[in-house]
Each structure stands twice: as C-alpha cells, then as structure tokens.
Amino acid sequence: MWFWIPLFAVFVVDRATKYYATHGLMQRPFGRMEVIPGLLDFFLQHNTGGAFSLGADYPMVVTGFSILVIAIFFVWAWRLPKTALMARVATGLILGGAVGNLYDRISFQYVIDFIHFHRGTWYFATFNVADAAICIGIGWFLILAIFTKQLDERLGVKPAMDSADKISPDAENPSAEPDPPSPTPSA
Numbered sequence: 001m002w003f004w005i006p007l008f009a010v011f012v013v014d015r016a017t018k019y020y021a022t023h024g025l026m027q028r029p030f031g032r033m034e035v036i037p038g039l040l041d042f043f044l045q046h047n048t049g050g051a052f053s054l055g056a057d058y059p060m061v062v063t064g065f066s067i068l069v070i071a072i073f074f075v076w077a078w079r080l081p082k083t084a085l086m087a088r089v090a091t092g093l094i095l096g097g098a099v100g101n102l103y104d105r106i107s108f109q110y111v112i113d114f115i116h117f118h119r120g121t122w123y124f125a126t127f128n129v130a131d132a133a134i135c136i137g138i139g140w141f142l143i144l145a146i147f148t149k150q151l152d153e154r155l156g157v158k159p160a161m162d163s164a165d166k167i168s169p170d171a172e173n174p175s176a177e178p179d180p181p182s183p184t185p186s187a
Contacts, residue, residue: 002092006093006096007099008096010100011096014096015100015103018100018128018129021112022044026044038120040116041116041118042115046112047111059109062105066101073091073094083150090138090140092137096130097129097132100129100133101128113127113128115132
C-alpha cells in the first residue's frame, strides 16, 4: 500500500528531528537557536494540547481523539482505490505526522515542537515535521479533490458521462422506433 512509504518516512524524519531538537536545543540558552535571523528559529517547546495548543488542559482527551482520528484514517486509507496513488501518498503524509505526534503524546504526555517562524513582533505557532506533513497531506487532498477525479470513486461521486459514453435511446430499447427527423427551417 502506497501510504505506508510516506507514513514510515515522515515518522522516521519526525523522530530524528525531535531527537535533535530535544538533545541539541536543551544545551542552548532558552532552548533556542537562530537559523535565519529575524525569520526562523529552532525553539524547543512542549505542547500538551492539539493543533495551536487547543485542549492543552485536557491532554488525555486530545490523545484519545488522536487515536480515534488515526484509526478512522487507517480504515479510509485501506479502502482507497488502488488507482488513487496520489491520494494514498497524501494519506501517508497525514498518518505519518499523526502517528509521530501520537508517539510523543503517549511517551512524554506532550508533543515536541521546535520550528518557529517569526517576523518582528509577529510569531507563528511553533510546530514540527509531523505537523508540516499533516498540513502538506491535507493540502494535497484539497488539490486532488478540486482539480482531479482521484477521490470521486472513494467519496461516492458518480463520474459525469462524456458524450461518447452516452447511451442512445436505440441501444436501451432495440425494438423502439427511431425518432423522426426534426424539420429544418427553410431559408
């Protein structure tokens, strides 16, 4: 199944970068390392909540919800048509990120975040490789849903018939009389 490859790749890269962030940034003042001055830092954070720290006061609820969503996505991914290769890859990105963050929640009771964009006094939420993979996978799904027909079969959408696919009335009922030709206006 094509979703296993990106799932495994995202999980491994996520674990490796979180290991570096935890062990490398702990040695730095305030757990922070400037990467691109005024734009990007690696800044170690522990997030007990979900996306954007939602539910931070209820980590067990967030963990339970994560498990439920991952289970639903696994079933959905398993049932994707074999021809929906790009949808399978997108699902693998989402699942790889979700499993990576779930590993943190179960192991540490928080998710390790460390990628931190900022400009002046504006700061974006600190995130990690797993979060980025989830966002890329969701974006990929949106592109597939809007611009392709890869998800139509899985979502139960019946494809529109081309003019070449239309069945003539004669083919439906071979004993039917053909319609008389319509009169043409004379010039």
